[in-house]
Amino acid sequence: xxxxxxxxxxxxxxxxxxxxxxxxxxxxxxxxxxxxxxxxxxxxxxxxxxxxxxxxxxxxxxxxxxxxxxxxxxxxxxxxxxxxxxxxxxxxxxxxxxxxxxxxxxxxxxxxxxxxxxxxxxxxxxxxxxxxxxxxxxxxxxxxxxxxxxxxxxxxxxxxxxxxxxxxxxxxxxxxxxxxxxxxxxxxxxxxxxxxxxxxxxxxxxxxxxxxxxxxxxxxxxxxxxxxxxxxxxxxxxxxxxxxxxxxxxxxxxxxxxxxxxxxxxxxxxxxxxxxxxxxxxxxxxxxxxxxxxxxxxxx
Amino acid sequence: xxxxxxxxxxxxxxxxxxxxxxxxxxxxxxxxxxxxxxxxxxxxxxxxxxxxxxxxxxxxxxxxxxxxxxxxxxxxxxxxxxxxxxxxxxxxxxxxxxxxxxxxxxxxxxxxxxxxxxxxxxxxxxxxxxxxxxxxxxxxxxxxxxxxxxxxxxxxxxxxxxxxxxxxxxxxxxxxxxxxxxxxxxxxxxxxxxxxxxxxxxxxxxxxxxxxxxxxxxxxxxxxxxxxxxxxxxxxxxxxxxxxxxxxxxxxxxxxxxxxxxxxxxxxxxxxxxxxx
Numbered sequence: 001x002x003x004x005x006x007x008x009x010x011x012x013x014x015x016x017x018x019x020x021x022x023x024x025x026x027x028x029x030x031x032x033x034x035x036x037x038x039x040x041x042x043x044x045x046x047x048x049x050x051x052x053x054x055x056x057x058x059x060x061x062x063x064x065x066x067x068x069x070x071x072x073x074x075x076x077x078x079x080x081x082x083x084x085x086x087x088x089x090x091x092x093x094x095x096x097x098x099x100x101x102x103x104x105x106x107x108x109x110x111x112x113x114x115x116x117x118x119x120x121x122x123x124x125x126x127x128x129x130x131x132x133x134x135x136x137x138x139x140x141x142x143x144x145x146x147x148x149x150x151x152x153x154x155x156x157x158x159x160x161x162x163x164x165x166x167x168x169x170x171x172x173x174x175x176x177x178x179x180x181x182x183x184x185x186x187x188x189x190x191x192x193x194x195x196x197x198x199x200x201x202x203x204x205x206x207x208x209x210x211x212x213x214x215x216x217x218x219x220x221x222x223x224x225x226x227x228x229x230x231x232x233x234x235x236x237x238x239x240x241x242x243x244x245x246x247x248x249x250x251x252x253x254x255x256x257x258x259x260x261x262x263x264x265x266x267x268x269x270x271x272x273x274x275x276x277x278x279x280x281x282x283x284x285x286x287x288x289x290x291x292x293x294x295x296x297x298x299x300x
Numbered sequence: 301x302x303x304x305x306x307x308x309x310x311x312x313x314x315x316x317x318x319x320x321x322x323x324x325x326x327x328x329x330x331x332x333x334x335x336x337x338x339x340x341x342x343x344x345x346x347x348x349x350x351x352x353x354x355x356x357x358x359x360x361x362x363x364x365x366x367x368x369x370x371x372x373x374x375x376x377x378x379x380x381x382x383x384x385x386x387x388x389x390x391x392x393x394x395x396x397x398x399x400x401x402x403x404x405x406x407x408x409x410x411x412x413x414x415x416x417x418x419x420x421x422x423x424x425x426x427x428x429x430x431x432x433x434x435x436x437x438x439x440x441x442x443x444x445x446x447x448x449x450x451x452x453x454x455x456x457x458x459x460x461x462x463x464x465x466x467x468x469x470x471x472x473x474x475x476x477x478x479x480x481x482x483x484x485x486x487x488x489x490x491x492x493x494x495x496x497x498x499x500x501x502x503x504x505x506x507x508x509x510x511x512x513x514x515x516x517x518x519x520x521x522x523x524x525x526x527x528x529x530x531x532x533x534x535x536x537x538x539x540x541x542x543x544x545x546x547x548x549x550x551x552x553x554x555x556x557x558x559x560x561x562x563x564x565x566x567x568x569x570x571x572x573x574x575x576x577x
Binding site for chain 2: 024025026028029030031032033035036037039040043044047048049050051052054055058097100101103104105108110114116118119120121122123125126127128129130131132133134135137138143144145168169172201226229230231232233237249250251253254257260262265266269272273276277280
């Protein structure tokens, strides 16, 4: 779309609020705005806003003290620590794993590359309950991976290690899919310039590639983390679900609901939403810093 | 070190990639079918013909058949408003659409229990009027709708934003009404993106476990969807039955993946996912 429109109507719509100038919306010849926005708001209100209002208000039935008592009970604290801690660890491990996969898929030509590329999305495509029982069958003491692990004295299924494996499984595609476009578009001349200037491959990786990849890797890891924190189906089969040891926070919500402790369940749910949003805000800030640094000329 | 681009590492990285994807992705898929057919084809088919399995399949299809069209219609309306018009609060609206992505599925089910459960806000009223929502089809649909709400909208919005509103504006000046523009201009322009969004939405709807498990009550043959049926059989140590049911959902996942990849390769320019690459 270049300048010189034959007709004023061909002018592209302004991208930002530049033309709003006090009005709440830009005039348009197109019909249906009130209807479309009305449907959108009604649906979001019914499916997201009203239910979340219930989530935000219900915990206080038990009063501030009740919420505090629920959230600081050892079992709840242990489950929150387990969910958030293991999710962070899994996201961290997915950084090198995801980068390796993305790097191989983007930088090398080999037969079967497209198949491998398609396989990356399988953890998204496989329903969580299916992934859960499959990972459990693999890593149970009599499963192929479980037997392998037993040789080095490790137990995967029914331990926190099993939860960790499931969280790595569901998080991997996020990091790969975020890193791939950056690797594909990375200017090879910059790399070549670095090597002409005498940089070793290690220096090129750590000082040229990694800073450019950092924002994408951060957002991939944070998406993987957010998904892992709330993950239920692929975890509960492999977890063992022992209170204080291998009981994730979402499972504790289900347990509280089964005991008809609605306020307690809502308190844990609300705490998870709040902690997740806070973690996302931190990651967004970190990402802004990394993006500013990775801009050409901004590094030392 | 030579000036060659990390080429010495290539075989190593390829081996690592094959190992990671092999262990984390291929093996779980393989074990589903291996376990499902562990005792042969007869027990596999018998497990799928079980009345409870058939009821679970039927319920899953019904829930998806209601939830997916609703969210597709919502996605079209949201994308029409957001992509074709400029207004204040758009960023907040898009954040709200994304919210279900960052919620635990369990929380997406929990919120409906808080509203309609026996001790929920409307629980008493519903009981007085003999209306069943929780532990019945309506809650299963609501939970599914919540979890899958962003899929179609998130696919359509970037594509329709890129296309702008010029073609629609031209159609309107030529005298076309709103519905005609939608049917003859907008939808043909985004048909692949719409199909892509509906496919991923449907896969998630049929495979949803956490949200549905909270609201379903898990009555076999009545309120168990296919993923919940898998859980019930697995907990009974009926592994052939559990993995046979799982093989159906795994096949759905693989078919969705293949069609998705096909769309991404052929129509990458017309998809939000294609443009990311």
